[in-house]
Each structure stands twice: as structure tokens, then as C-alpha cells.
Amino acid sequence: MSESREYEELLKQYRELQLRVTRFSAVEQELINTRDRLDHELVLHQRLHRYNSDALKEVDESAFFQLEAEAIVDVFELESSFVLYYSKKTSETLLFKEGTHESCSTEILLDEFQSLRRKINPAKTAIVSAEVLNQFGYLSHFEHGIFGYFSEDELQYEVYFAGLTGKTNAPLYNRPQERHLTIFGVFQQQFRAMLANRKRSEEISKQIAQIKAGQQELRKLSLIATRTKNGVIITDNHGRIEWINDAFTQISGYTLPDVLGKKPKDLLQGPKTDQSTRDILKKALWNKENVEVTVVNYDHEGREYYNQLEIISVFNEQGEHTNFIALQKDITAETLTQQEMIRMNTRFELIARHSKIGTWEYLPADGSIRWSDLMYEIYGVSKDLSTVIPEIWKNAMEPADYEQGVEDMNRIRNGQLSKSESTYTIKRQSDGMERVVETMMVAEHDTQNNLVRVVGSTKDITEEILLRKERDAASERMITLKTFYESVLNHSPSQKYVFDSEGRILFCSYPPKEGALWWDPTSHQSIFDKRNQTHSDRTARMIAAIEMALQQRHVIRVEDHGELSNGEQVELLQSILPYQDITGKLEHIIVTGVDISELKNIEIALNQKNEELQKTNAELDNFVYSISHDLRSPLLSIKGIVSLIIQSSEIDEKNRRYLEMVDGSASRLDGTIQEILEYSRNSRLDIAHESFNLATMVQEAFNDLKFSAQGNLELLLDIQTEPIIYSDKSRMSVLMKNIIGNSIKYRRKDIDAFVKLTLTRSQGKLIIAISDNGEGIDRKHLDQVFTMFFRGTTSSVGTGLGLYICKEIVSKLGGQLLVDSILGEGTTMTIILEE
Amino acid sequence: MERIKKVLLVDDDDIFNMLHGEVLKRLIPGVRIEIFKSGVEVTEYLQRENENDIDLIFLDIRMPVMGGFEVLDAMATMDPKRFENTRIYVLSSTLDDRDLQRAKATPLVTDFIGKPMSFDTMRSILGQTS
Structure with missing residues (x-):
């Protein structure tokens, strides 16, 4: 059994070998085929490369497309070719063809190519059979074909191309085969790349041109931005500062290096910048919207200013946000002025209210009339929505006044009158009283001299008129009085x-x-x-x-x-x-x-007379003195001789008594002479006041007089006040000598005699009292003692002139002389003088 | 007590000169009395004699030609040492207060005495020397 197994083994090996050979031959054939195909493709590729090199050199786009159409016919050895270019942006369609003889509209071909593309989709390059082509109109003329398509999204165009072989001329040309497919794909890719490059470069050069134009625009803009008084800030799309102009530096104090790359709000906004304004700005920037606001800003030094700000968002061609431009205007002065105006207006309204001046305005734009609250008070109507002001006017005013008012208003409205002032009588609605009002209206025009509004004021002057009437009457009375007094003065x-x-x-x-x-x-x-x-x-x-x-x-x-x-x-x-x-x-x-000419003349005459009189008086005085001297001299020598005789011892008692009688008579005669002299001087001479010491005067008078007296005699002084008095010294001296002389003369010789001076002042009066403890005066004679030539006793040695002269002197001095006396006890003489 | 040795009496009235001389002689036995009847006489005497041993001068005011005050004026021009120990009394029967004031205002005058000079007055004058 081993042989069979061997055979089987050998057979198995043979069959395997056979299989290998077969397999090898197949592989060999395959390799041959592949070689052929690659050779063909190489040829095609070489052809294609040549065409493409030519196409690249073409500047003109049409020539480039035409060359591509030729390339398809030539390279792939086909009968006809089409290149169809379609722009999605503009819907422009370009058609290029080779090897076709029949006319065909571009629209139909585009339509057919587009539906073909949908049929063979998703393949972008495909062999198309007669069955497919027969479904079309124009394309049904062809039996076989190869089809390609591509679209460029970025540049927005579509390209269709096809190589076709006709039904009739078929034997002459190749039919597109599998092997064409790859190289057609390569062609397609190359074409696509070339076209894209062309389109790109076109696009770029267009952009360059645009940028150049744009740069010029920008230069112009920046020139304006530099020159303008408004501040300009340009930021990038995030809001960071790229550029500022000089005006912005002037307004804010910031320079470009300070602010570059920072956000304006961080630089300019501060504590008083309103929060709602900040929010508005924030929202607008976020949404990249334009915005216009008034905002409180702070400059480099922290100074506050009102900025009228406008922000513009900038977009590029593609709709992309690129920048913000902020325009700034420092409106601090205007804003403050406006605020001041508002304040002034408030003040004006306050004044008007307190001055009881009603104000109103008429706006021709809408025909409306507005009244201040006081107007309603003046007209005595309540302010509610139903009140119609022209009707109030019409009802309250006298018809003639109303017509005049309407006419004035019309003349103001049409520019005939710029201002009118009138006084009307109105009936106040609340109490029906007649009131007089003073009104004024003024037209306000804009710069184009168009009527903007009519403003007016009204004041109730009823009381004022009453006052004015009273005042007029008073002033009339005044004038009458003035005329009267002037005539009095004039006469x-x-x-x-x-x-x-x-x-x-x-x-x-x-x-x-x-x-x-x-x-x-x-x-x-x-x-x-x-x-x-x-x-x-x-x-x-x-x-x-x-x-x-x-x-x-x-x-x-x-x-x-x-x-x-x-x-x-x-x-x-x-x-x-x-x-x-x-x-x-x-x-x-x-x-x-x-x-006073007359008076003056009289005065001069009087002065002259007075001078003469004084001279005469002085002469008379000297004369009187001389006379008295001459009268006394012999008298005194008699007295001297008598006393000499009395002193001698060779005289008997009887003769002594006779001689003493001679001496007494001589003394009386001398006293009479002295008293007559004093009387004459007192009545004749002017009073001459001076200051002197009364106590001293009394002391001296007492000393002079006591020589003639025997026995104990004493002067007592009781001075309670200043002894210096202001009076007529020589008269006072005579007065004192006389009174003291009397006290001494009529002293009691049986007791210690005294003379006492008491000086006091009371209620502006000087009281001089001289009292003694002498004989006194009988009460029944008291009221006669001052009578001329009165003598109290027959034994009296006096002349009866002494006290009379005293009385005369005191009365000349404007005073009083009083006497008080008790017989046997003493006498008090009191002189009361005004000081 | 300094003794009064030499007295000048000046008065145009002989009676007064006699009277005053009598009073003086009775009160001051052995006193030397020089009598002048006018201001001129006494002034000439004072200028001529240049004496400085006069104790008292009684001088009348009202005299013809040259009154007592004129005499005093003339004396004021003389050497004052001569009258250092001389007391001069002005004598007058005047009632004119001005004369009295003037006498009191004149430095050479010791006092004013009203005429006639009595024994009492003379005694009190002489007593002042003691």
C-alpha cells in the first residue's frame, strides 16, 4: 500500500504543481496586462502633462478652459468634450467644447449635466453608458462617455466636464474604458488644482487692489480724524484702543502711549458717570451696535467734563466686526450753559410767581396755549382739563379789548409787530370783580426768522392803579404846596x-x-x-x-x-x-x-455912641473921683487936726466933747460923700464879671473896717462851698463893705461881737448870708430899711443911703437882698445871686 | 527893735504934712523928717542925694504936676539897693478903687493908707518894725 500512497502523493504534488503553473501563467498575463495598461496610462499622462503645461502658461481664462477641452479629446482619444464652469455666486455659466458639431445651448447642457451628476452620485468620475445617455436630450446623441464633476466651496463654483463618443463615428474613436478612469481622475484633480490656483490669485489681486483703495480711504479718513476738533478713538474689535487723534489728547489730556491697548471706559469714566449711561454703552458694545450718549467723563487730571459720545461699529467686507470708532465732543460749556439756563428759567419763574406776574405762551406749531398757575388766579378760574384758554379770554375781556388783543396777536404772528403792551379791563370770574391787567407779548423767532412762539406776561395792576391815583393826587397837592411856599419864599x-x-x-x-x-x-x-x-x-x-x-x-x-x-x-x-x-x-x-445893611449902619452908629458914652463915663468917673477927693481932703485934714487936738492933754472935757462932735459931723459928711459916689458909680457903670475869692474879700473888708472899732470883734467864716465866685467884683466889694460896716457899726458893745459870713450854693444859686449878734432892727422898720435916706434911729450915724445902695447893687446884679432881724439879738442880710 | 530915724513925707497939702509930722514926732521922738511939697521935689531930692538910709516914705497920690505913682516910677529906675530897708506907704483921700489896686500892684509900695493917718494906724505901722 505504500506504492498507492506514493502515487497519490505524487499525484497530489503534480496537481499542485499544475495549479501553481496555471496560477503563474495567470499572474504573468496579469502582469503583461498591467504593463500594457501602465504603458498606455503613461502615454496618456505624458500627453496630459504636456497640455497642462501649456494651460498653465495661459493667462486668459477662456483660452485655459478651451485648452482643457481639447486636452480631453486628444489625451483620451475621444470624439467630443465639454468643460462647463458654473459660478454659484453670480450664476454665470461658461461652456467650452471640442469636437461637437451640433449647436447646443449652455443652459440645457448645464441642466443635463446637473441631473447626470445626481444620477451617478456619489462618484465624481464615472463611465457613462448609452442607456444612461439616452435618458437625456442633447446627450442622447452620444453612445458612450466619461464624466467628471467637482465643486469648490470656498470659491463657490462648480465645474462639469465630459469626454464623449458619438453613435455614428464610433469606430474611429476610442470608447472610454476602465483604464481611462484613473487618468481622467488625475486630470480632474490637476484641473481642479490649477483652476483653484487661478481663482485664488485672482481673488488675492482683487483684495490687494481693494486694500490699496481702502488704504487711501483710510488715509483720507485719518486726515479728517486728525483735523477734526472732536476727539476720535479707534479700537480693535475687543474695544482696546489702537489710535486716538490730537483733539482727543486736547480734550482728555491722554496721549497715544498712555492709552494704547486700554479700554476707554477704564480711562474716562468716574464717580459721577451715570450708571444707566454706562449700561447703555456696555450693551451697545456687546451687541456691536452704534450708540450716541452724553456722559460725564474725567480727563487725565481728574477734571470732570461732559462728553457727547458717538460709537460706530465697523465691519469688514465679510461682515466681520473689526473696530469701534468713538467720536467725542467736549460739551461741558454747552451743558453748563444749558444747566444755567434751566436754573435761570427756574429763577425767572420764581420771580414771576412772587411778583404776581402770570406768564403764558402760544406755540404756532400746534396752536396750543399754556398758562402759568398765576394766570388762572388772575382770571379767577380753576385749572382743569376742560378750561379752554381763548374762551376764558373772550369771556373775561371787554369786547373792544378782546378784539384789540386778537389783532395784536395776529400782527405779532405775521411779524408786523415784535412786541405789544396793553392794559385791559377784565371781569374776574371767581368774584365777578372788574380788574385792570397789564399784558405784554413778545414774539420769538428762530435764526431763519420763523415764528417759534409768542410769550406773554399778565399782571393785575388794579391796586397799583389805585395807589398811582392817590400818588398823583398827592403829588398834585405837593405841587400846589410847592408853588405856595415858593411864592412865600420869593416874596x-x-x-x-x-x-x-x-x-x-x-x-x-x-x-x-x-x-x-x-x-x-x-x-x-x-x-x-x-x-x-x-x-x-x-x-x-x-x-x-x-x-x-x-x-x-x-x-x-x-x-x-x-x-x-x-x-x-x-x-x-x-x-x-x-x-x-x-x-x-x-x-x-x-x-x-x-x-442887614440898615441894622449894620445902626450898629455902627450905636457903637460910636457907645464909645463916646464910655469915654464920657470915664471922664465923669474921673471927675467924680476928683471931686470926691477934693471934697474929702479938707474934711479929712479937719478930722486929722481934731484928733491931734484931742490927743493932746491941754484940753478940758467940754472942748473935747465939742471936738468929738466936729469929728462926728466930718465923718458923716465923709460917709455921705462916699455913698453918693458909690450910688453914682452903681447906676452909671456896666457890670463887669470876674472870678474872685469872696472869703478873702470879706476878710479884707472886715480888716479895713475893724480899725475904727473898739472892743471884742470877731469874723466867723462858714464856707460850705467853693469860695471863688463869678460876679462883679467892685460892686460886691461895696456891698460887703456896707453890710459888714453896718454889722460893725451897730454891734452890741456889751458882749463879744461877731460878724459871720455863710456861703452856700443851691439849685444854681449863690447864697451869701452875713449875720451878726448886734442891736438888730425893730420889726416895724424892717420893710423900710432899703428905702433911700431911711434911718432907723435918730442916734444913727448913717446917712440913710447905705442899704439903699446895697439894694440897688443887688438888683443891678439880678439878685435878691433879704433882711431878717430880731431887735437886740442880731441881723442877717442874705444875698441870693444867679451864678 | 530897729529905730526909725529918717522919714520922708510927700504931700502937696501942708496941713497933712504938718499933721503926719506931728503924729510921727509924738510917737518917735527925735525922728528926722523931710517934707516935700511935690513929686518933682522928692524925685529931685532922691536923685540928688543918693541916700540909702530912709526908713519910711509916706507918699500922697494926687499931687499936681507929678503924682505919687510917677514918683514911684522914677524910683523904680534908681538903684534898688538904696530902698532895700525903706518901707513906702501910699497915702490918699481917694475913693477910687483903681488907685488902691495900682498901689498894691507896685512892688516898692508896702501898703495903702487912707487919710488922715491916725495915731492907731501909725502905731500899727511902727509896730511892724518890732
């Missing part, structure tokens, strides 16, 4: 000037006498105005006196001399009154000149 014998507080003349009465005027009544200049004025000495003296009166604020009187044209002198007494109101403010200067 008074004095010359009156009235100046205002500035020294300007207000009134000058008619001069009563030539020469009374010292200031030109027609002069408009102030008397105090030093410019362009040269005053006469007289005027200068008067002005100086007026200035003094103003300074001292009381009346000053000055003597003034005028001159008549004949050279005669006029003497005036000028009284200058600075007239002040109750607050002490100077209102007028009133100068009154009285002609």
Missing part, C-alpha cells in the same frame, strides 16, 4: 438858596435886592466841585462857611458883603442850615441871607 425879604446834599442848586428865591446873590442860580455845578471853578472871595467864604456848617451839623450864621453895581455895599447875614432827615442824613443845605 420874603430874605434871599434863599436850597441845595441838595451834593451841593447842587434846587431852588433860589428872587433876589430881594441887587447884590444879594453870591451863587449863580443857573449854575448846574455843585458848589463843592473844585473843577473849572474860580470863585470870588465872597463865594469862597460862603462855601467855606457851608462846609463848616456841614461838619458841625448845626446852623451857622455868617456876615456877608455884597456890592451893588454903583459900588454901594450890601450887608447880609447868611444863615446856613444843614437840613437833616430824622435819621440824621443830610438832605438839603438851606442858605438864607437877610439884608
Whole structure:
């Protein structure tokens, strides 16, 4: 069994070998076929490459497409070819063909190619049989074909191409075969690449041209942006600053290096920037919308400004957002002005309300009339929606007034009148009272002189008119009074000037006498105005006196001399009154000149007389003294001789008594002479006051008189006040000597005698009392002691003139002389003088 | 007590000169008395004699030609040392207060005395020297 197994083994090996050979031959054949095919493809490829090299050189697109159509026929050895280009963007269709003789419209062919593509889809390159082609119109003329298609999404076009073999001419040409398919695919890819390159380069050059044009535009724009006064910011699409112009730098103080790459809101917004405005801006930027706002911004220094901001979103050709452009305008001044206007308007309204002025406006645009609240008050109507203002007017006004008002309004509206002021009588609706109102209306025009509106004011002046009437009546009374007083002044014998507080003349009465005027009544200049004025000495003296009166604020009187044209002198007494109101403010200067020429002459004459009299008086005085001296001298020598004889021891008692009687008579005669002299002087001489010490005077008088007295005698002084008094010294001396002399003369010799001076002051009066403890005066004689030549006793050594002279002196001094006495106890003489 | 040795009496009235001389002689025995009847006389005397030992001068005011005050004026021009120890009294029967004031205002005058000079007055004048 081994042989069979061997055989079987061998057979098996043979069959395997056979199988291998067969398989090898098949492989060999396959390799041959492949070689042939590759050779053919190489040929086709070489042809194709040649055409494509030519096509690449073509500049013109049509020539390029035409060359491709030729390439299909030539390379694939087919009868006809089509290249159909369709632009999706423009719907333009280009058709290129080779080897066809029949006419065919491009539209039909495109239509047929498109439905063919749908049938053979998804393959982009395909062999198409007669069965398929027969389903079409034009393409049914062909028996066999190869078909290709591609679309370029980015550049938006489709290309269809086909190589075809006709039914009739079929033997002459190749039929497209499997082997064409690969190379047709390669062709398709190459064509596609070439076309895409062409299209791209076209696109690029177009873009370059656009960019160039765009750059020029941009240059123009940036020139404008640079020159404009508005600030310009350009940002990228994220809102980061790329560029700013100079105006922005001026407004904000920021320069490009400060802001580059930053967001405007971070630079410009601040505490006072309104939140709602920020939100508007944020939303617009987010949505890439244009926006326009007014916003409070802050500059580099932190200064606040009002910015009118407009943001424009910029998109490119492809609709992509590229930039924001922000235009800025500093409107701080305008905004502040506007705010000020609003404030002013508010103020105006406030004033109008408080001044009781109603305001209204008429807008021709819609024919509406608006009233302020006060208008309703003035017309006495309540303000509600149903009130129709023209009707209120018509009802309230007198018909004639209303017509006038309507006419004024019309004339204002058509420009005949720019302003009208009138006074109307209206009937106030609330109480039916007649009121007088004053109205004014003004037209407001725009720059083109179109009427914008008519505004008016109305004020109730009823009370004012009443007041005005009263005032007019009062002023009429004033005028009457003025005329009256002026005529009184004009007919008074004095010359009156009235100046205002500035020294300007207000009134000058008619001069009563030539020469009374010292200031030109027609002069408009102030008397105090030093410019362009040269005053006469007289005027200068008067002005100086007026200035003094103003300074001292009381009346000053000055003597003034005028001159008549004949050279005669006029003497005036000028009284200058600075007239002040109750607050002490100077209102007028009133100068009154009285002609005192006559008085002056009398005064001069009087002075002369007086001087003569004084001279005569002095002469008389000297004469009286001389006489008294000469009368006394022999008398005194008699007394001297008598005393000499009495002193001698060679005389008896009887003769001594006789001699003492001679001495007594001589003394009485001497006393009489002295008293007559005193009386004469007191009645004749003027009073001459001076200050002197009364106590001293009394002391001296007492000392002089006590020589003649024997026994104890004392002077007591009770001075409760200042001993210096102001009086007529020589008269007071006579007075004191007389009174003290009496006290000494009538002292009681049996006791210690005294004379006492008491000096006091009370209620402006000087009280001098001289009292003694002497004999006193009998009560029944008290009221006679001051009578001339009265003597209390027959034994009295007096002349009866002493107290009479005292009384005369005191009465000459304007005082009182009182006597009080108790017989045997003493006497008090009291002198009361006004100090 | 300084003794009064030399007295000048000046008066145009002889009676007064006699009277005053009597009073002086009775009160000051042995006193030397020079009598002048006018202001001119006494002035000439004072100028001529140039004395400085006069104790008292009684001078009347009202005299013809040259009154007492004129004499005093003339004396004021003389050497004041001469009258250092001299007391001068003005004597007058005047009632004119001005004379009295003038006398008191004149530095050379010691006092004013009304005429006639009594023994009492003279005594009190002389007493002042003690």
C-alpha cells in the first residue's frame, strides 16, 4: 500500500504543481496586462502633462478652459468634450467644447449635466453608458462617455466636464474604458488644482487692489480724524484702543502711549458717570451696535467734563466686526450753559410767581396755549382739563379789548409787530370783580426768522392803579404846596438858596435886592466841585462857611458883603442850615441871607455912641473921683487936726466933747460923700464879671473896717462851698463893705461881737448870708430899711443911703437882698445871686 | 527893735504934712523928717542925694504936676539897693478903687493908707518894725 500512497502523493504534488503553473501563467498575463495598461496610462499622462503645461502658461481664462477641452479629446482619444464652469455666486455659466458639431445651448447642457451628476452620485468620475445617455436630450446623441464633476466651496463654483463618443463615428474613436478612469481622475484633480490656483490669485489681486483703495480711504479718513476738533478713538474689535487723534489728547489730556491697548471706559469714566449711561454703552458694545450718549467723563487730571459720545461699529467686507470708532465732543460749556439756563428759567419763574406776574405762551406749531398757575388766579378760574384758554379770554375781556388783543396777536404772528403792551379791563370770574391787567407779548423767532412762539406776561395792576391815583393826587397837592411856599419864599425879604446834599442848586428865591446873590442860580455845578471853578472871595467864604456848617451839623450864621453895581455895599447875614432827615442824613443845605445893611449902619452908629458914652463915663468917673477927693481932703485934714487936738492933754472935757462932735459931723459928711459916689458909680457903670475869692474879700473888708472899732470883734467864716465866685467884683466889694460896716457899726458893745459870713450854693444859686449878734432892727422898720435916706434911729450915724445902695447893687446884679432881724439879738442880710 | 530915724513925707497939702509930722514926732521922738511939697521935689531930692538910709516914705497920690505913682516910677529906675530897708506907704483921700489896686500892684509900695493917718494906724505901722 505504500506504492498507492506514493502515487497519490505524487499525484497530489503534480496537481499542485499544475495549479501553481496555471496560477503563474495567470499572474504573468496579469502582469503583461498591467504593463500594457501602465504603458498606455503613461502615454496618456505624458500627453496630459504636456497640455497642462501649456494651460498653465495661459493667462486668459477662456483660452485655459478651451485648452482643457481639447486636452480631453486628444489625451483620451475621444470624439467630443465639454468643460462647463458654473459660478454659484453670480450664476454665470461658461461652456467650452471640442469636437461637437451640433449647436447646443449652455443652459440645457448645464441642466443635463446637473441631473447626470445626481444620477451617478456619489462618484465624481464615472463611465457613462448609452442607456444612461439616452435618458437625456442633447446627450442622447452620444453612445458612450466619461464624466467628471467637482465643486469648490470656498470659491463657490462648480465645474462639469465630459469626454464623449458619438453613435455614428464610433469606430474611429476610442470608447472610454476602465483604464481611462484613473487618468481622467488625475486630470480632474490637476484641473481642479490649477483652476483653484487661478481663482485664488485672482481673488488675492482683487483684495490687494481693494486694500490699496481702502488704504487711501483710510488715509483720507485719518486726515479728517486728525483735523477734526472732536476727539476720535479707534479700537480693535475687543474695544482696546489702537489710535486716538490730537483733539482727543486736547480734550482728555491722554496721549497715544498712555492709552494704547486700554479700554476707554477704564480711562474716562468716574464717580459721577451715570450708571444707566454706562449700561447703555456696555450693551451697545456687546451687541456691536452704534450708540450716541452724553456722559460725564474725567480727563487725565481728574477734571470732570461732559462728553457727547458717538460709537460706530465697523465691519469688514465679510461682515466681520473689526473696530469701534468713538467720536467725542467736549460739551461741558454747552451743558453748563444749558444747566444755567434751566436754573435761570427756574429763577425767572420764581420771580414771576412772587411778583404776581402770570406768564403764558402760544406755540404756532400746534396752536396750543399754556398758562402759568398765576394766570388762572388772575382770571379767577380753576385749572382743569376742560378750561379752554381763548374762551376764558373772550369771556373775561371787554369786547373792544378782546378784539384789540386778537389783532395784536395776529400782527405779532405775521411779524408786523415784535412786541405789544396793553392794559385791559377784565371781569374776574371767581368774584365777578372788574380788574385792570397789564399784558405784554413778545414774539420769538428762530435764526431763519420763523415764528417759534409768542410769550406773554399778565399782571393785575388794579391796586397799583389805585395807589398811582392817590400818588398823583398827592403829588398834585405837593405841587400846589410847592408853588405856595415858593411864592412865600420869593416874596420874603430874605434871599434863599436850597441845595441838595451834593451841593447842587434846587431852588433860589428872587433876589430881594441887587447884590444879594453870591451863587449863580443857573449854575448846574455843585458848589463843592473844585473843577473849572474860580470863585470870588465872597463865594469862597460862603462855601467855606457851608462846609463848616456841614461838619458841625448845626446852623451857622455868617456876615456877608455884597456890592451893588454903583459900588454901594450890601450887608447880609447868611444863615446856613444843614437840613437833616430824622435819621440824621443830610438832605438839603438851606442858605438864607437877610439884608442887614440898615441894622449894620445902626450898629455902627450905636457903637460910636457907645464909645463916646464910655469915654464920657470915664471922664465923669474921673471927675467924680476928683471931686470926691477934693471934697474929702479938707474934711479929712479937719478930722486929722481934731484928733491931734484931742490927743493932746491941754484940753478940758467940754472942748473935747465939742471936738468929738466936729469929728462926728466930718465923718458923716465923709460917709455921705462916699455913698453918693458909690450910688453914682452903681447906676452909671456896666457890670463887669470876674472870678474872685469872696472869703478873702470879706476878710479884707472886715480888716479895713475893724480899725475904727473898739472892743471884742470877731469874723466867723462858714464856707460850705467853693469860695471863688463869678460876679462883679467892685460892686460886691461895696456891698460887703456896707453890710459888714453896718454889722460893725451897730454891734452890741456889751458882749463879744461877731460878724459871720455863710456861703452856700443851691439849685444854681449863690447864697451869701452875713449875720451878726448886734442891736438888730425893730420889726416895724424892717420893710423900710432899703428905702433911700431911711434911718432907723435918730442916734444913727448913717446917712440913710447905705442899704439903699446895697439894694440897688443887688438888683443891678439880678439878685435878691433879704433882711431878717430880731431887735437886740442880731441881723442877717442874705444875698441870693444867679451864678 | 530897729529905730526909725529918717522919714520922708510927700504931700502937696501942708496941713497933712504938718499933721503926719506931728503924729510921727509924738510917737518917735527925735525922728528926722523931710517934707516935700511935690513929686518933682522928692524925685529931685532922691536923685540928688543918693541916700540909702530912709526908713519910711509916706507918699500922697494926687499931687499936681507929678503924682505919687510917677514918683514911684522914677524910683523904680534908681538903684534898688538904696530902698532895700525903706518901707513906702501910699497915702490918699481917694475913693477910687483903681488907685488902691495900682498901689498894691507896685512892688516898692508896702501898703495903702487912707487919710488922715491916725495915731492907731501909725502905731500899727511902727509896730511892724518890732
